[in-house]
Amino acid sequence: MVTSALLYHVMNWLHISIDIKDVCVFLAPFFSSLTTIATFLLTREIHDTGAGLLAAAFISIVPGYISRSVAGSYDNEGIAIFCMLLTYYFWIKAVRTGSLLWGSMTALAYFYMVSSWGGYVFLINLIPIHVLALMISGRFSHKIYVAYSTTFTLGTILSMQIPFVGFQSVQSSEHMLALGTFGLCQLFSFVEYLKSKLSKEHFAVLFRTFTVFIGTLAVIVGGVLAVSGKIAPWTGRFYSLLDPSYAKNHIPIIASVSEHQPTAWSSFFFDLQILVFLFPAGIYICFSKLNDANIFAILYGVTAMYFAGVMVRLMLVLAPIMCVLSGVSASTLLTTYCKKYVASAQAARPDGAVKERRKDRGAVDKISTDFNAKFSTGMIGIFSIMFLVYSQHCVWVTGEAYSSPSIVLAARGHDGSRIIFDDFREAYYWLRMNTPEDAKIMSWWDYGYQITSMANRTVLVDNNTWNNTHISRVGQAMASSEENASLIMQELDVDYVLVIFGGLTGFSSDDINKFLWMVRIGGSTETGKHIKESDYYTPTGEFRIDREGSSTMLNSLMYKLCYYKFGSMYTEGGRPPGFDRVRNSEIGNKDFELSTLEEAYTTEHWLVRIYRRKPLPNRGV
Secondary structure, three states, X not given: OHHHHHHHHHHHHOOOOOOHHHHHHHHHHHHHHHHHXXXXXXXXXXXXXXXXXXXXXXHHHOHHHHOOOOOOOOOOHHHHHHHHHHHHHHHHHHHHHOOHHHHHHHHHHHHHHHHHOOOHHHHHHHHHXXXXXXXXXXXXXXXXXXXXXXXXXHHHHHHOOOOOOOOHHHHEHHHHHHHHHHHHHHHHHHHHHHHHHOOHHHHHHHHHHHHHHHHHHHHHHHHHHHHHOOXXXXXXXXXXXXXXXXXXXXXHHHHOOHHHOOOOHHHHHHHHOOHHHHHHHHHHHHHHOOOHXXXXXXXXXXXXXXXXXXXXXXXXXXXXXXXXHHHHHHHHHHHHHHHHHHHHHHHHOOOHHHHHHOHHXXXXXXXXXXXXXXXXXXXXXXXXXXXXXXXXXXHHXXXXXXXXXXXXXXXXXXXXXXXXXXXXXXXXXXXXXXXXXXXXXXXOHHHHHHHHHHHOOEEOOOOOOOOHHHHHHHHHHHHOEHHHHHHHHHHXXXXXXXXXXXXXXXXXXXXXXXXXXXXXXXXXXXXXXXXXXXXXXXXXXXXXXXXXXXXXXXXXXXXXXXXOOHHHOOOOOOOOOOEEOOOXXXXXXXXXXXXXXXXXXXXXXXXXXXXXXXXXXXOOO
């Protein structure tokens, strides 16, 4: 928001009239163009200019990044990826030059990254890992010392000015690697200084004593700080990256987020296409020409690949290094085959004295030259086709998957025509126009921000998922019977209940498919201990909504709100009434009425259903 306001005031100072809404809409595309430049600079430092140009071309249209940088995508990631790549570029420059200037620039870019996105933790851990790798490989030098010391001290001081970070920079476990590496740099440099001043015998004795003393002191101090709570433990999201099963077993609210799910192999190809195949070649080329910058690229690529496999959201972090290393491999291979083609072309048409000297080489050289020329031409043609296919794939993915607003759904009819489902805006407009301004809406947390901003109504829970107990209470209401849920809604002072239902249209991301997460989250707190996930499965362990479904499931509030009056609805030809097109089954509980809630509004395609809580009966009536 600060960046948007700054750009708005700068544009108006330059007498360029622009609305603040337009700034917000085009902020992500503007920073994506800057990201392209940052990618070029970073790749040029790692390899050469040709690789930088290819990497910039790759990232300009790669779906893995463009999903967060389309117009209207007003999110932190649109700025954060530019900040991350800029920080890495400055870091490579600082490592190569050992300059205080580049170290300071790295710290400033890191400060901007911290202020824009919580994913800065990946950055502040990757740079220390790079320094440790340089130490282990014997590449640590005075340049590395100056670069890291400057980056860490200035970067930490600046990041502490961000309110939501504060002293976490020196207290949380996520930052301990950076702090420990900084201390290790000081010790390493001090040991090198002593080594230059002492004899080998004296140095060996001092080194052993010094190592034991420092190691013991570090363990004692670290243990005391950890036990006393001065060093905060790792967060649940960080644990879930190291152990993918941790969130599901201990913090279901984290595991329930779709972006926190493990990445399917198809998603890698969908978001990266040919980069998946060029990336390993880039890793190999970096290994074959090992230097400080290439070691950083290898570490970035390997760690980003692991984390992207654990959490689909981190595909955003993987996409840039995929483009960088793919640019390196594509540039190297194209340069090789282009040189062979030029050499073959020159050898095939020698002139003058060169022709006389080569006259007696015979047909073997001619065949070899022709083969090299044809093979090189074929490889260059293959790469050209790959780049064309990559461009078409990126354009198609961007148009089909990432260009439509998340609240306006689109589908294809049997004749190929485009069908628009605008039920979300329809429902939010109804809420804004037909409910009191102080009405409280109970829905699952996924829709909290949308209801707040578009319907201008108060919600019980929203996308800020830090309040686990409040979300758990809503989950308990949805998972309980209508009578028990009524008591919870009375406790929470609920006026309206909103659910998302896709059984009619085939929309699979509805609340029935999310229902088990509501059960898990609802049962994760003390007030919901009575809610057991096993109660919502059949005796054979299946989650079903037909007649074979468990009685607890068929009588839950969520089931009734979604399937109210749906039992008489025909959805497909040749199917019985009440056929759910998402679950491909006929619902099991059709004949029921609501006692504490009444239907207030259902959108055109039944995607959004809104219910009003009935007033309590007067006492004694």
